[in-house]
Amino acid sequence: MTHRIAILGASGYTGAELVRLIATHPDMKIVALSADRKAGMAMAEVFPFLRHLDLPRLQKIDEIDFSGIDLCFCALPHATTQVVVSALPRDLKIVDLSAxxxxxxxxxxxxxxxxxxxxxxxxxxAVYGLTEFYRDDIRDARLVAGTGCNAATGQYALRPLISAGVIDLDNILIDLKAGVSGAGRSLKENLLHAELSGGTHTYSMGGKHRHLGEFDQEFSKLAGRPVHIQFSPHLLPMNRGILATTYVQGDARVIHQTLTDAYATEPFLQVLPFGALPSTRDIAGSNYCHIGVIADRIAGRAVVVAVLDNLTKGSSGQAIQNANLMLGIEETAGLTLAPMFP
Known part of the structure; x- marks a missing residue:
């Protein structure tokens, strides 16, 4: 059975990534695409890399007939989505990529x-869309809220460790490096090539980053008591990817085994051999997350490094993984493409 799909906000990076992935999905067909300022244009005009695909033209949301649509992806800006989703049919399955x-x-x-x-x-x-940990809820959901890309990366590194009680919950630091596409496609002065290239920049430091709300919510729920981590995000002059270096107190071998056991059957989460560390180039353009663990030279401390592509596993790939569950499709459908290299 082919499921009819709409993508709202298709002119942004996550919208384009949804189109790229669904183009080879065996059980989905895109029948409607929306944009605001670019309504009336062809996707090939907005994204020439998609010109080989036969896609519907971009249109305004209120011009879309949702009666024959099985699932809608919302790749719209924060605050806009809640207004739009409120006006959509109440029987329509929705995967939201905003916050x-x-x-x-x-x-x-x-x-x-x-x-x-x-x-x-x-x-x-809404059901929280971290697929590997909310699978059963997602299958039965009508509305799924995709996670923040930074929040997903940190959770993959830490959730099994918190659940197993193998780390000190009061001494967790995530030092995270993110590619510029995570900031969206809107024009911003600080993202101009001359402003960004050749340097590394901190942003939202000192507990101001919005994804801390997700860390607080999810880690505290797991632990059964408040858990507040330190989080230091940085912006790198690369297009895609997140690398989260997480510093914890605990036995490194136990931490590695805990993660290995937790993700042994997960198709997209790969724990490397003890002492091996991943790179963002290993997962670019894919729905995979790689995790590595090493011991620190200070006894009783360990470092966990997790990498994923912010546009794929951190956003659009995760959204399709959730949609597959919601539509009764094989969870990995359309998502097993190999990473891009070099």
Missing amino acids: DFRLRDPAEYEKWYGQPHTATDLQKE
């Missing part, structure tokens, strides 16, 4: 995003 439904507590959403949530009924309905 609007990630946080369960409306007060936490307002704290991190600076404005009240306008669709709290939908916020209660």
